[in-house]
Amino acid sequence: MTMRHVTRRAALAAGGLAALGAPALRAQGAVSDGVVKLGVLDDMSGVFADQQGMGDVVSARMAIEDFGGRVLGAPIELIHGDLQNRADVGLGIARRWYDQEKVDAIFGIGNSAVALAVQPLAQEKRRIAIATAPGTTDLTGRACAPLGVQWTYDNYALAKGTVTPLVRGGGRKWFFITSDYAFGHSLEQNAAELVRRLGGEVTGAVRAPLGETDYSSHLLRAAASEANVVGIAAAGLDLVNIVKQMGEFGLARRGIQPAALLCLLTNVRAMGLQTAQGLVFTEAYYWDQNDETRAFARRFEAIHGRPPTMMQASVWGAVTHYLNAIRDAGTDAAEPVMARMRATPINDFMTRNGRIREDGRVIRDMYLLRAKRPQDSRGEWDLLEVAGTIPGEEAYRPLAESECPLVRRT
The missing domain is CATH 3.40.50.2300 (Response regulator)
Incomplete structure (x- = not known):
C-alpha cells in the first residue's frame, strides 16, 4: 500500500469520526460552560436535617445516575450546601453558586425565608430555583417568579x-x-x-x-x-x-x-x-403506597439507611424533570428549559399526571x-x-x- 493511499484512508476515517461526533459537539456547545451544574441547598445540620438535608443530596445523585450522568453530551455535576436556617447564609451561598460556581439550578432550598430570598435572585441571574422543601405559599403567590417552581407541597x-x-x-x-x-x-x-x-x-x-x-x-x-x-x-x-x-x-x-x-x-x-x-x-408521598414507591424506597434506603421523606423523594422527580427539559430544549438556558418543564406533564413513581401551573405551583395529588x-x-x-x-x-x-x-x- 502506498503512502498516498494510507493518507487518503486516514483522512476519510477522520472525516467519518468527525461526522459521528458532530451532534455531540454541537450539543455540548449548547450547554453553558460545558457542564450542567446542580446545587442542593438545605438544612444539613439543624432541626430539619433528617427530613431534607443529605437525603435530598442522595436523591439528586440517584436521579443524575439514572439519567446517565450526561445531558446534551455534557457532564452533570452536583454540589450541596448548608443554609443553616438563616436567610443571609442561604442567600450568600446561592449568590456564590450562581455567580462564581456557575450553578444552573438550585434544588431543596429547605427554609421558607431562604427560599423567598433565593427565588428573586435566580430570576435576576437568569437561573432556575426549584423549591422542593419549603412550604410558604408566598413562593407561588405575591413572590412568584417565572423561573421559580414550588415542587412538592405548600402550606x-x-x-x-x-x-x-x-x-x-x-x-x-x-x-x-x-x-x-x-x-x-x-x-x-x-x-x-x-x-x-x-x-x-x-x-x-x-x-x-x-x-x-x-x-x-x-x-x-x-x-x-x-x-x-x-x-x-x-x-x-x-x-x-x-x-x-x-x-x-x-x-x-x-x-x-x-x-x-x-x-x-x-x-x-x-x-x-x-x-x-x-x-x-x-x-405528597409515603414510601409504602404501591410497588413503585416501595422500589424507590428500597434503593434509597440501601444508600441512606432509611426510606425517604416526601421532600427527599420529590428531589428525584424534580431533578429528572429538569434534565429531561434540558435534553428536549437542546440547551441549558433557563428560559427555554423552564418553558419545556411547564409544557411537559410530570409522571414518575411519586406523581401521576402532575403539571407546573402558571404561578409555579406543581399540581399533584396529596x-x-x-x-x-x-x-x-x-x-x-x-x-x-x-x-x-x-x-x-x-x-x-x-x-x-x-x-x-x-x-x-x-
Whole structure:
C-alpha cells in the first residue's frame, strides 16, 4: 500500500469520526460552560436535617445516575450546601453558586425565608430555583417568579388536607403553636383561614423561636383557651418536641387533639408510635403506597439507611424533570428549559399526571396519612397508613384567589 493511499484512508476515517461526533459537539456547545451544574441547598445540620438535608443530596445523585450522568453530551455535576436556617447564609451561598460556581439550578432550598430570598435572585441571574422543601405559599403567590417552581407541597395543601377532616369531625376550636419565621406564619395563616371558613374558631396562638425545647407555657395557654385542637405550625424537631410534651402534659386525655400541619415519616419515627398513634396529617408521598414507591424506597434506603421523606423523594422527580427539559430544549438556558418543564406533564413513581401551573405551583395529588397503632406496625418504618387522597385540582389554592402577578386575569 502506498503512502498516498494510507493518507487518503486516514483522512476519510477522520472525516467519518468527525461526522459521528458532530451532534455531540454541537450539543455540548449548547450547554453553558460545558457542564450542567446542580446545587442542593438545605438544612444539613439543624432541626430539619433528617427530613431534607443529605437525603435530598442522595436523591439528586440517584436521579443524575439514572439519567446517565450526561445531558446534551455534557457532564452533570452536583454540589450541596448548608443554609443553616438563616436567610443571609442561604442567600450568600446561592449568590456564590450562581455567580462564581456557575450553578444552573438550585434544588431543596429547605427554609421558607431562604427560599423567598433565593427565588428573586435566580430570576435576576437568569437561573432556575426549584423549591422542593419549603412550604410558604408566598413562593407561588405575591413572590412568584417565572423561573421559580414550588415542587412538592405548600402550606395551603397541608392545612386543607388536615384541617378539613378534623373540623368536620368535631375539632372546631383551635389554638396554634407556631414557629416564628416565614414557614410557620404561612402555615398558621392558611390553617386559621380554613378553620374559620369551615365554621370553626381560633381561640389563640403563640409564636415560638425555631429550635425551642420547652413548650410547657405554650401548652398551658392552649389548655386554658378551651381549644379542642392544637394546630402545630412547626416542623422537624420542633414538631416532635411539641407532640411529645403534649403527651407528657396529658392533653390528649383531656380531649385536646394534636394537629400536625407538617409531619413527615422521620418525625413519627422520632415520636414513637406510642405517642404518635392516631395522629393525622397530609403529605405528597409515603414510601409504602404501591410497588413503585416501595422500589424507590428500597434503593434509597440501601444508600441512606432509611426510606425517604416526601421532600427527599420529590428531589428525584424534580431533578429528572429538569434534565429531561434540558435534553428536549437542546440547551441549558433557563428560559427555554423552564418553558419545556411547564409544557411537559410530570409522571414518575411519586406523581401521576402532575403539571407546573402558571404561578409555579406543581399540581399533584396529596394524601391524608394516619400514624398506626404500635400493635399494627410490622417493622421499623411501617409507621403510617393512607387514610385518603386529595386530588391535585382540589388540594391547592385556586388560581382565582392567587396574588401571583404571572396569573392571567379574565
